[in-house]
Amino acid sequence: MASRGDRLDERLVAEGLAESRSQARALVLAGRVLVDDVPRDKPGVRVAPGVALRVRGGRRFVSRGGDKLEGALDDLGVDPAGRRCLDVGASTGGFTDCLLQAGASSVVAVDVGYGLLDLRLREDSRVRVLERTNARFLEPAQVGPGVELVVMDVSFVSARLLLPALAAVAPGASWLLMVKPQFEVGRDQVGKGGVVRDDALRGEAVDAVAAAAAELGFQERARVDSRLAGPKGNREIFLLLAPRAADAGTGFANSPGAR
Template sequence: MKNIKKTKKIRADELLAYQQDIPIEEARKFILAGLVRINSNQMVKNSSEIIEQGINLTLDESLKYVSRGALKIKPSIMKYLPDMAGLIAADIGASTGGFTDLMLQSGASKVYAVDVGYGQLHYKLRQDERVINIERVNARAIDNKMVPEMVDVITMDLSFISVLKVLPSVNNILKENGWAFILIKPQFEARSFEVGKGGVVRDREVIERCLSSISSYIQKNLTWNVLDTIPSPILGPKGNQEYILTCRK
């Protein structure tokens, strides 16, 4: 962590850089973008604003990335792989690119952003030379021609398809000892009659069965190690609780 002057008051950009352990240039960008709060409440308006050192400055995490989707999987990334410096990743079901952005900001040197849709990836990421945008590709069709190098990390956020149908394909592009962070959506894993009104799965037994089934499949058929499964902090659009499954190949 950077050193800080031993004074009672300090510039906002210097304090943020110290508390978040980031370059001061990055701290200034966050302040300029309106992402910094004093004690999670009052917005810091200027980098030169003078603040008491004892005050806690926080970042509005939902605005730090191109989409709030990044926050869905961030807890597991921060727990297991907070430093991705030099790693190559594949974001399966990239959409706007929240997971892609999260990995780039964590140090990834390259991310293959794969999605069945077209034109969804955020402009910022489409202009980033570290991002390889692969559109109009069904995740089940991913192979070593589309992603011509083995990757260190895979993230998955799929809709309207079970992850079980995609895992065999992504296994072929993941390095030995590679990481997989998979967002599990019970509404796309459960049987149709188990999905309630509005597309929400509320039966705890159904959810547990889906999670257990996926973990068992991974360990038996892919021989990956399942490290943990935790609730995602962000609910799905219709209120579904989603889950982050973390694995190591």
């Protein structure tokens, strides 16, 4: 392929195959973009004029995070339909998009960044956006009462540091947390390229998050590997937690692998 031309992510947006560069990047990293019927996994690769682009399988969510969450909801038997949800680390909105498409009644989308959430979601009446908001310092007044399901996807910080805030704003909710081992283990335990390859270390990372949640009154119900690896190959794990006093009839307690 010629070295000159537009960036692949820019071409996807220009041709209407993606709504934003962030979405285009997610599609490329998910392996769903074909250039002259050849899969490409680098959003910045140059694409010559006239080259045919195609998105395999169409677009379901604004980012591949939606595909990850959809897999976890299915694997763990969690149904967001009719529930008020909180999405911590919403970014472009993959998790939020997935929750809404699964029937969630509303989503509070929280992120420390600004202007990241996809415009379609930003304009959805079911979504309330809390931007420039550090989730470590979330307060009940910001979120409002009645949160039934919390989902979380955060980077460059241990998930454990955010749990006290979650307990304060959503004490009766079930939590579905995507644990990223590379941000839970010590720096000396992270391998080349920022990838944690040791399965034992990955398990310990999830155990540590579960233990921190237990101190706040939340019990592990199940865990499952994400169906999709992270961009660099890290294998993330979804951890399902619920209040110890939760009624077994909530629909979350009987998930596969519940402890």
